[in-house]
Amino acid sequence: MFNKTPSSLLLGAALLLSTPLALAAVSAEQAAALGDKLTPVGAEKAGNADGTIPAWTGGLPATDDRYQNPFAGEQPLLTISAQNAEQYADKLTPGQLAMFKKYPDSFRMNIYPTHRSAAMPDNIYAAAKKNATSAKLTDDGNGLVDFDEAIAFPIPQNGLEVIWNHMTRYRGGALERTFVQVPVQANGAFTPVKINEKMSWPSYLEGGADPKKDSNILFYFVQQVQAPARLTGNVLLVHETLNQVAQPRQAWTYNAGQRRVRRAPQIAYDAPGTATDGQRTTDNLDLFNGAPDRYEWKLVGKQEMYIPYNSFKLADRGLKYEQILQQGHINPDLTRYELHRVWQVEATLKDGARHIYGKRVFFIDEDSWQIAVVDHYDGRGELWRVGEAHAFPYRDAQVPWLAAEALYDLQSGRYLVGSLTNEEGNGFDFTQRFDHKDFTPQAIRRLGKR
Numbered sequence: 001m002f003n004k005t006p007s008s009l010l011l012g013a014a015l016l017l018s019t020p021l022a023l024a025a026v027s028a029e030q031a032a033a034l035g036d037k038l039t040p041v042g043a044e045k046a047g048n049a050d051g052t053i054p055a056w057t058g059g060l061p062a063t064d065d066r067y068q069n070p071f072a073g074e075q076p077l078l079t080i081s082a083q084n085a086e087q088y089a090d091k092l093t094p095g096q097l098a099m100f101k102k103y104p105d106s107f108r109m110n111i112y113p114t115h116r117s118a119a120m121p122d123n124i125y126a127a128a129k130k131n132a133t134s135a136k137l138t139d140d141g142n143g144l145v146d147f148d149e150a151i152a153f154p155i156p157q158n159g160l161e162v163i164w165n166h167m168t169r170y171r172g173g174a175l176e177r178t179f180v181q182v183p184v185q186a187n188g189a190f191t192p193v194k195i196n197e198k199m200s201w202p203s204y205l206e207g208g209a210d211p212k213k214d215s216n217i218l219f220y221f222v223q224q225v226q227a228p229a230r231l232t233g234n235v236l237l238v239h240e241t242l243n244q245v246a247q248p249r250q251a252w253t254y255n256a257g258q259r260r261v262r263r264a265p266q267i268a269y270d271a272p273g274t275a276t277d278g279q280r281t282t283d284n285l286d287l288f289n290g291a292p293d294r295y296e297w298k299l300v301g302k303q304e305m306y307i308p309y310n311s312f313k314l315a316d317r318g319l320k321y322e323q324i325l326q327q328g329h330i331n332p333d334l335t336r337y338e339l340h341r342v343w344q345v346e347a348t349l350k351d352g353a354r355h356i357y358g359k360r361v362f363f364i365d366e367d368s369w370q371i372a373v374v375d376h377y378d379g380r381g382e383l384w385r386v387g388e389a390h391a392f393p394y395r396d397a398q399v400p401w402l403a404a405e406a407l408y409d410l411q412s413g414r415y416l417v418g419s420l421t422n423e424e425g426n427g428f429d430f431t432q433r434f435d436h437k438d439f440t441p442q443a444i445r446r447l448g449k450r
Contacts, residue, residue, distance in 0.1 A: 025131075025132065025133045025134055025135060025136055025146075026132050026133060026155045026157070027133070028133055030132070030155055031129060031132035031133050031154075031155065033155070034125075034128065034129050034132060034154055034155070035125070035129070038154070038155070039056050039367065040120075040124075040125035040128060040129065040154075041120065041124075041125065041128050041151050041154050041367070041368075041369065042128065042132075042151070042153075042154030042155055042156070042165075042366070042369075043056060043341070043366035043367045044056075044341065044366065048304065048341070052114060052304075052339050053114050053116075053304065053339055053340065053341060054114060054115070054116060055116075056116045056118075056367060057116075058119060059116065059117050059118050059119025059120075059367075059393070059398075059400075060115075060117040060119055060393055060395050061119075061395070062119070062395050062396065062398055063395045063396065064396055065396075066394050066395050066396045066397075066426075067312065067315060067316065067317055069312035069313065069316075070312075071112070071113075071115065071310060071312065072312070074112055074113060075112075076110040076111055076112055077111050077112060077113060078111045079108055079109070079110050079111070080092070080100075080108060080109040080111060080306070080337075081100065081104075081107075081108045082100040082101065082103075082104035082105075082107070082108075085097055085100040088306070091303075091304060091305050091306050091339065092305070092306060093305070093361070093363060093373050093375050093386075094361075094375055094383060095373065095374075095375035095376075095383060095385075095386030095387075095408075095410075096109070096306075096373065096386065098383055098386065098410055099329065099386060099408060099410075102328070102410055102413075103328045103329060106326070106327075106328060106329070106332070107328065107329055107332060108332045109306060109332070109335070109337045110332065110333075110335065110336060110337060111306055111337050111338070111339070112310075112336050112337065112338055113338070114309075114338040114339050114340060115309075115310055115338065116340075116367055117309075117310055117393045117400070118365075118367035118368040118393060118400040119393065119395075119398050119400070120150075120170050120398050120399070120400070121170075121398050123149075124149065124150050124151065124170045127148045127149040127150050127151065128150065128151040128154045129154070130148050131147060131148055131151060131152050131153065131154065132153070132154050132155055134146040134147075134148070135147045135148075135152040135153060137160060137161065137164070138243065139243060139245040139246065140245075140293070141158075141160040141292065141297070142243065142244060142245045142291060142292060142293045143242060143243025143244070143245055143246060144164060144168070144218075144242045144243065145242075145243075147168065147242065149170075149173075149201065149203060150168055150169060150170040150201075151165055151168055151169060151170065151369060152164050152165060152168045153165055156299070156343075158297070158299050159297035159298050159299035159300075159345040159346070159347075160292060160297045162299060162343050162345050162362075162364060162369075163288065163292060163297060163345055163347075163362065163364075164292075165364070165369040166287075166288060166362075166364055166369050166370060166371050167218070167288070167289060168218065169368060169369040169370060170399065170400075171199070171399060171401060172394070172397050172399040172401075172428075172430040173200070173201050173203070173204040173430075174199065174200040174201065174204035174205075174430070174432055174433055174434060175198075175199055175200075175428055175429060175430045175432060176196070176197070176198045176199075176429045176432040177196070177197050177199075177419075177421070177427055177428045177429065178194065178195070178196045178197075178226075178421070178424045178425070178427060179194075179195055179197075179418065179419050179420055179421045179424055179427055180192040180193060180194050180195070180321065180418075180420045180421075180423070180424065181193045181195055181275060181276065181416070181417070181418040181419075181420075182321065182325060182416070182417045182418075182420065183276055183277035183279050183414065183415075183416050184325050184327075184414060184415050184416070184417065185414055186327075186328075186412060186413035186414050187327065188325075188326060188327030188328075190321075190325055191228060192227070192321055192420075193225060193227065193228065193231060193275040194225070194226040194227035194228075194424075195223060195224070195225055195226065195274075195275070196223070196224045196226055197221065197222065197223045197224075198221070198222045198432070198434060198438065198439075199219055199220065199221050199222075200219060200220050200433075200434045200438075200439070201218070201219045201220075202214035202217050202219075202220075204433065204434075205220075205433070205434060205435060205436060206433055206434065206435045207435070210436065213436060216241050216242050216243055216246065216247050217239055217240065217241060217242065218240045218241065218242050219240050220238070220239055220240070220434075220436075220438075220439035221236075221237070221238040221239075221240060221439075222235065222236070222237050222238075222438070222439060222443070222444060222447070223235065223236040223238075223274060224236075224444075224447055224448075225274070225275055231275055232256070233254075233256025233257075233448050234253065234254065234255060234256055234274075234448065235253065235254040235444040235447045235448045236251065236252075236253050236264070236267065236274060236444075237251065237252045237253075237254075237439060237440075237441065237443070237444045238250070238251045238267065239251075239439065240289075240290075244290065244291035244293070245291070245293060248265065248268070248291070249267070249268055249290060249291070251263070251264040251265065251267035251268075252264055252441045252444060253267070253444075254441075254444045254445055254447070254448035255448075256448055259448075261441045261444060261445050267282055268282055268283065268290055268291065269281065269282060269283055269290065269291070269294065269354075269355060270282070270283065270354075270355045270356045270357070273285055276416055277414075277416075279407060279409065279414060279415070279416040280407050280416050281355075281356065281357075284387065284407060285418070286371075286405070287362075287371040287374050287387045287389055287405060288360070288362065288371060288374065292347075294349060294350055294353040294354070294355050295347035295348060295349055295350060295353070295355075295360070296347070296348045296349075296350055297345060297346070297347055298345065298346045298347075298348070299343070299344075299345055300344040300345065300346055301343075301344060302341055302342070302343055302344070302366070303341070303342060303344060304339055304340070304341055304342075305339070305340065305341075305342050305363055305372075305373070306337045306338070306339055307337060307338065307340050307342060307363065307365065307372035307373055307388075307391070308335060308336065308337055308372065308373075308388050308389065308390040308391055309336060309337065309338040309340060309365075309372075309391045310336055310338065310391065310392070310393070311335065311336055311390040311391060311392045311402070311403040311404070312336075312392070313334050313335075313336060314330070314334045314335060314336070314390050314392075314403045314404060315392050315403035315421070315422070316334075316422065317422060318422075319334070319422045320422070320423065321420060321422065321423060324404075324417075324420065324422065325417060328408075328413060328415070329406070329408060329415060330390075330404070330406055330417065335390065336390075340365055340366070340367070340372070341366045342363040342364055342365055342366060342372060342373075343362075343363070343364040343366060344361065344362070344363055344364075345361070345362045345364065346359065346360075346361050346362075347359065347360045347361075347362070349379075356378065356379070357376045357377060357378065357384070358377050358378055358379040358380070358381060359376075359377040359381070360374055360375070360376050360377070361374065361375045361377075362374045365391065367400070368391065368400035370389055370391060370400065370401070370402070371387075371389060372388070372389055372391065373386070373387065373388050373389075374386075374387040375387075382411075383410060384409070384410060384411060385407055385408060385409050385410065386407070386408045386410065387405065387406065387407045387408075388405070388406045388408075389402045389404075389405045390402055390403045390404045390405070390406070391403075394428060394430065396430070397428075397430035399428075399430060401428070402419055403419070403420075403421075404417055404418070404419050404420050405417070405418050405419050406418075
């Protein structure tokens, strides 16, 4: 089904798809392609041969009005439905094809002209170029060393390096966001869960990174449930580590009922995600996060695929959640898909390892390193869940991220949508700055008091 021929420009002699994990950085000669034949973060700068994917020319320009839709006048090039999906199967994932079969009367994909809108600040481009010749994987690929801020492996040599690029991609450095996460039942009923999150990468903390405290920290994270009332007062604190073998993720929870802070080593892998009605695992957040050590990772190659992109219509401030969330899936009138090049990575559960997903297949946008689509298989090898990130460029901060992430359960007919902000004001605030003391057990105890 898929075009699995890797780009000779990106993979070349250095990309060994079937050899053991390579831990070395690329050469200075290879890194010189960044900003030349490659974009500053490692995507192919040129368009495709038939012109359906344009060249990258710097992404969308910065603007103060992040929600102004520059593509509002465009009409779909085509619409994919259950009736014609097989015609486009070479540009769809098995999970997307399964969605057409599950919901033949309602699920569809409107395909629009492709715009390579991803843009990041110059300091992130400089960090990516530095990482190309310095960053290395350690402990069998489960840790990262000699890494600077964002995008560890702009010229990846294996599947683990690609997934690390997703985990280390640029997300603004520091932010506070208020959004809703919505478990939608098979009959379409839902109750939004309002969540406030604060995140900071060490170099964005007040006073900068502390060499002792932050030497193995990727980012700090606090999550507080604000509604409904039955869930309020519970707070989660995470210190996300770069090497989760040497030092596992550090997590604490404040339980409002017990009024106690407890260490929470279970906040990892396939533990149920916070306030999700059991519809996602902890490592499903952001489509994948955390330690990669329970899987074998294989880089399949690169392909052209229809993925959610430039989701300005879905992010519109005039929408209500009831207009977005329909029985079975997000309202297809509000979603936008475009043809983009993606990296395909397969993760297969190791012998003897435990996880509810036996295999996961990731499709990762070349321009942002964000996972765009992921197919999840259960332990029997049956396709189970389909995840989609509806990409959205926060142009005021030059952050390519998302307007929503959805996880569809093909077996139960339920689904989960996170990161919706339509009724939450601006939603994402990238101007916030925090201190180390904001990410301590004492801080979440104060937050948790009702």
